[in-house]
Amino acid sequence: MHSDRKTVEVCYSPSQFPLYGSNFEIVVVIDVLRATSAITTALHKGVKEIIPVSSVEKAIEYRQRGFVVAAERDGKVVEGFDFGNSPYAFMAPELVGQTVVLTTTNGTKAIEVAKERMVVIGCLNNLSTICDWLLEQNKDVLVLASGWKEKMNLEDTICAGAIADRLIESRKFHSHEDSTIAAKFLFRSARDNMYSFLRSSSHRRRLMQLKIQEDVKYCLMVDTVPCIPVLRDGVLVKM
Amino acid sequence: MHSDRKTVEVCYSPSQFPLYGSNFEIVVVIDVLRATSAITTALHKGVKEIIPVSSVEKAIEYRQRGFVVAAERDGKVVEGFDFGNSPYAFMAPELVGQTVVLTTTNGTKAIEVAKERMVVIGCLNNLSTICDWLLEQNKDVLVLASGWKEKMNLEDTICAGAIADRLIESRKFHSHEDSTIAAKFLFRSARDNMYSFLRSSSHRRRLMQLKIQEDVKYCLMVDTVPCIPVLRDGVLVKM
Numbered sequence: 160m161h162s163d164r165k166t167v168e169v170c171y172s173p174s175q176f177p178l179y180g181s182n183f184e185i186v187v188v189i190d191v192l193r194a195t196s197a198i199t200t201a202l203h204k205g206v207k208e209i210i211p212v213s214s215v216e217k218a219i220e221y222r223q224r225g226f227v228v229a230a231e232r233d234g235k236v237v238e239g240f241d242f243g244n245s246p247y248a249f250m251a252p253e254l255v256g257q258t259v260v261l262t263t264t265n266g267t268k269a270i271e272v273a274k275e276r277m278v279v280i281g282c283l284n285n286l287s288t289i290c291d292w293l294l295e296q297n298k299d300v301l302v303l304a305s306g307w308k309e310k311m312n313l314e315d316t317i318c319a320g321a322i323a324d325r326l327i328e329s330r331k332f333h334s335h336e337d338s339t340i341a342a343k344f345l346f347r348s349a350r351d352n353m354y355s356f357l358r359s360s361s362h363r364r365r366l367m368q369l370k371i372q373e374d375v376k377y378c379l380m381v382d383t384v385p386c387i388p389v390l391r392d393g394v395l396v397k398m
Numbered sequence: 399m400h401s402d403r404k405t406v407e408v409c410y411s412p413s414q415f416p417l418y419g420s421n422f423e424i425v426v427v428i429d430v431l432r433a434t435s436a437i438t439t440a441l442h443k444g445v446k447e448i449i450p451v452s453s454v455e456k457a458i459e460y461r462q463r464g465f466v467v468a469a470e471r472d473g474k475v476v477e478g479f480d481f482g483n484s485p486y487a488f489m490a491p492e493l494v495g496q497t498v499v500l501t502t503t504n505g506t507k508a509i510e511v512a513k514e515r516m517v518v519i520g521c522l523n524n525l526s527t528i529c530d531w532l533l534e535q536n537k538d539v540l541v542l543a544s545g546w547k548e549k550m551n552l553e554d555t556i557c558a559g560a561i562a563d564r565l566i567e568s569r570k571f572h573s574h575e576d577s578t579i580a581a582k583f584l585f586r587s588a589r590d591n592m593y594s595f596l597r598s599s600s601h602r603r604r605l606m607q608l609k610i611q612e613d614v615k616y617c618l619m620v621d622t623v624p625c626i627p628v629l630r631d632g633v634l635v636k637m
Contacts, residue, residue, distance in 0.1 A: 311410070311576055344587065360579065
C-alpha cells in the first residue's frame with residue numbers, strides 16, 4: 160500500500176452509490192448505450208449545454224417553456240419528443256449553440272444521484288481524454304455505471320473497468336473493492352473485440368430489436384471524441 | 399429461445415433481490431467465505447438443524463434460552479459467543495444431533511430476504527450436488543450471492559457463476575441478465591486456479607488479516623461435501 164495513492168472504484172448502479180464513501184470527490188458517470196456517448200458527442204459537435212432531468216414530467220415542463228427536449232425510455236424516443244438519446248440525433252447542425260434538455264432511462268438518474276460531487280461524463284468515445292484528465296487531478300474517483308434499471312450491465316461495467324484499469328496501471332491510483340477487480344477483469348477480456356464480447360449483453364439485445372445497430376457501433380468506438388462534459392450548476396457543459 | 403427452458407439468473411447482493419422477479423421459485427443462497435460453507439459442512443457432519451437469525455440481538459435471546467449460538471460479524475466471532483462461522487468449528491463431535499443458532503454479516507441476511515421462496519444453500523463444497531438437484535426440479539432458479547455489506551464480492555459471484563454455467567450448459571436453462579453473463583465469465587476465468595484468482599479479493603484480504611487461511615482453503619474446495627441444506631419453516635436442515 161502506498162498511502163499517497165488515490166483511490167478509484169467502480170459502482171455498478173445508481174442505487175449502490177450510497178454504499179461508496181464520501182471521499183470520492185470526482186464521479187465519472189457512464190452510460191455507454193447511449194446517454195453519455197450522446198452527451199459527449201453533442202458538446203463536442205457544438206451543442207452549448209445539456210440540462211439533464213430525471214423525469215419525463217420535468218422534460219415536458221421544459222418543452223412547454225420552448226426548450227429543445229430529448230427524451231428516451233426503454234431505448235425508444237418518448238412519444239411527443241423530437242428525439243431520444245441517439246448520438247446521431249445530437250449531431251444535427253441546427254443544434255449548434257443550442258441548449259438541449261435530456262432525460263433517459265438510466266444515465267440521467269445516475270447524474271442525479273451524484274450531483275453533489277464533481278460530475279464528469281465518460282464513455283468509450285472519450286476514454287483516453289477522460290483518463291488523462293483524471294490522472295492530473297490527484298483526487299479519489301468513483302466510476303458510476305448507470306446500468307439498466309438498477310442492475311449491472313456489461314457495457315457500462317466494461318467501460319468503467321477500462322477507466323479503473325488505466326488509472327491503476329499508472330500507479331497513481333489503487334482500489335480495494337471487488338466490484339472494481341471484476342470490472343477491470345471484464346474489460347481486459349473484452350477489449351480486443353468489444354462488439355463480439357457484448358453480443359450476449361441484455362441491453363444490446365434490447366437495442367438490436369429496436370434496429371439501432373449503427374448507434375451501438377458508434378458508441379463502442381474508443382477515443383473518437385476528445386471532449387469531457389462536466390456538470391456545472393446542474394448543467395452539462397464542455398470542460 | 400426455447401420457451402420450455404427454465405431461467406437461471408445471478409443476483410449480486412441481498413439489496414438487489416427485489417429487482418429480480420417473483421417467478422424464481424428456488425433461491426440458492428451463496429456465502430462462500432464462510433457462512434454457507436459452514437452450514438453445509440455442519441449438516442453433513444451431523445448437526446441436526448441450524449436456525450439462521452439476522453441480528454446479534456436475536457442471537458443473544460437464543461443464547462439466554464440455552465441454545466448453542468454461533469455469531470460472526472466482520473469476519474470475527476462476536477464477543478461472548480462460542481464460535482463464529484468457521485467450518486471447522488461446526489465439525490465438533492459435541493454438536494452432532496444438536497440445534498445451532500447462527501448469525502453472520504452477510505449470509506443470514508441473504509437467507510432472510512429470500513425466505514418466502516424455497517431456499518437452498520450453495521457453496522463450492524457442494525457445487526455438483528446442488529447443480530444435479532437443481533437440474534431435476536424444472537423450476538426457475540435465482541442464485542443469490544450474499545456479497546459483502548450489499549456490494550458484490552468475487553468469491554460468491556464466481557460460485558454463483560459456476561452454478562449458472564452448469565445449468566445453462568445442460569440446455570435445460572437459459573438466462574437474460576448481464577449479471578449472469580458476467581458471473582459465468584468470471585467463473586470460467588477463475589476455475590482453474592480459484593485460490594490465485596481470488597488473491598486480490600477484498601474479502602479474502604480481510605480474512606487473511608484475521609489469519610484464517612485454513613478456513614479459506616477449505617471453503618474453496620469444490621465438491622467435497624455432498625449435502626444440500628434447505629430452509630424449512632425458518633430452520634435449515636439436510637435435504
